[in-house]
Amino acid sequence: MSAAAIGKDLLGLEHLTPEQITLILDTAVPFKEISERAIKKVPTLRGMTIVNLFFEASTRTRISFEFAEKRLSADTVNVAASGSSVSKGETLVDTARNLEAMKIDMVVIRHQGSGAARFLADRIQSNVINAGDGTHEHPTQGLLDLLTLRERFGTLSGVRVCLCGDVLHSRVARSNLWGLQKLGAEVAVCGPRSLLPNAIDELGVRVFSRIEEAIEWAQALNILRLQLERMQAGYIPSLREYNRVFGVTRERLERAPRDIVIMHPGPMNRGVEIDSDVADGPHSVILDQVTNGVAVRMAVLYLLAGGRPELAEAAKG
Numbered sequence: 032m033s034a035a036a037i038g039k040d041l042l043g044l045e046h047l048t049p050e051q052i053t054l055i056l057d058t059a060v061p062f063k064e065i066s067e068r069a070i071k072k073v074p075t076l077r078g079m080t081i082v083n084l085f086f087e088a089s090t091r092t093r094i095s096f097e098f099a100e101k102r103l104s105a106d107t108v109n110v111a112a113s114g115s116s117v118s119k120g121e122t123l124v125d126t127a128r129n130l131e132a133m134k135i136d137m138v139v140i141r142h143q144g145s146g147a148a149r150f151l152a153d154r155i156q157s158n159v160i161n162a163g164d165g166t167h168e169h170p171t172q173g174l175l176d177l178l179t180l181r182e183r184f185g186t187l188s189g190v191r192v193c194l195c196g197d198v199l200h201s202r203v204a205r206s207n208l209w210g211l212q213k214l215g216a217e218v219a220v221c222g223p224r225s226l227l228p229n230a231i232d233e234l235g236v237r238v239f240s241r242i243e244e245a246i247e248w249a250q251a252l253n254i255l256r257l258q259l260e261r262m263q264a265g266y267i268p269s270l271r272e273y274n275r276v277f278g279v280t281r282e283r284l285e286r287a288p289r290d291i292v293i294m295h296p297g298p299m300n301r302g303v304e305i306d307s308d309v310a311d312g313p314h315s316v317i318l319d320q321v322t323n324g325v326a327v328r329m330a331v332l333y334l335l336a337g338g339r340p341e342l343a344e345a346a347k348g
């Protein structure tokens with residue numbers, strides 16, 4: 032596959048080919064080693080300026096992108112809605128165009144509006160990376176989840192993965208669904224019907240209404256955060272009831288016919304969708320996901336900048 036093989040922007044996994052997704056994952060592998068070094072820096076993106084435009088709260092994604100950028104020697108600027116002229120009513124496009132006038136190369140954007148990353152990408156020259164837009168997609172989270180699963184199973188082909196919980200509000204679920212299906216995994220969802228999209232039956236996934244059935248079937252569970260801030264009243268009776276019926280608990284996992292890889296994109300509601308025994312237990316790869324996030328984001332930045340996989344190998348030296 033040639034240079035710039037993933038295009039100008041990374042807006043989602045829905046429109047990437049399996050080959051493009053595999054290229055990103057393969058490129059991330061050698062980048063992992065850079066974060067193990069005493070001096071965690073290579074000159075790959077020296078001279079590039081990247082703006083991290085975060086209009087919504089974030090711990091993992093924002094810091095992970097910043098580490099990825101700094102480890103590739105890019106110059107970075109962080110812009111939050113509060114403290115910028117967005118709080119005075121400036122539009123997204125005006126903000127981005129003003130940043131471009133200062134000669135930037137890439138924008139990483141998290142925004143509460145589904146489609147915000149695409150809207151921006153269509154209007155500015157810089158590369159745009161979607162760091163989560165509303166309930167639409169969170170492609171780098173999907174990619175880091177794929178990399179974590181591929182490390183565990185050696186392949187995604189035929190691996191049975193269940194996305195558990197609040198699928199309706201989850202951009203992570205959408206990116207996972209596209210990515211997993213493109214790489215040949217078997218995908219299921221499990222949650223209360225009120226938290227599954229109406230069109231779920233058309234997406235080619237199994238649907239489990241009982242968490243016990245999902246645990247019996249799956250080799251990996253990706254447990255989604257109950258997105259209380261996006262919910263109007265009435266999706267679930269109470270958090271206690273949700274945990275009682277859909278919570279992933281040690282007792283439930285002990286009844287599984289096999290060891291199950293436990294994933295969660297974070298932040299977790301401990302004691303709601305996942306119990307601490309499980310989150311911190313022997314089958315949890317939650318912190319491996321976070322580690323892989325830096326490498327995946329390095330790979331995305333590098334490929335959007337026009338890099339070739341063999342140069343990623345060379346960057347190791």
Ligand code: CP
Nearest residue numbers: 089090091092296297
């Ligand atoms: N997984 C994830 O997107 O976490 P943050 O909201 O902390 O970035």
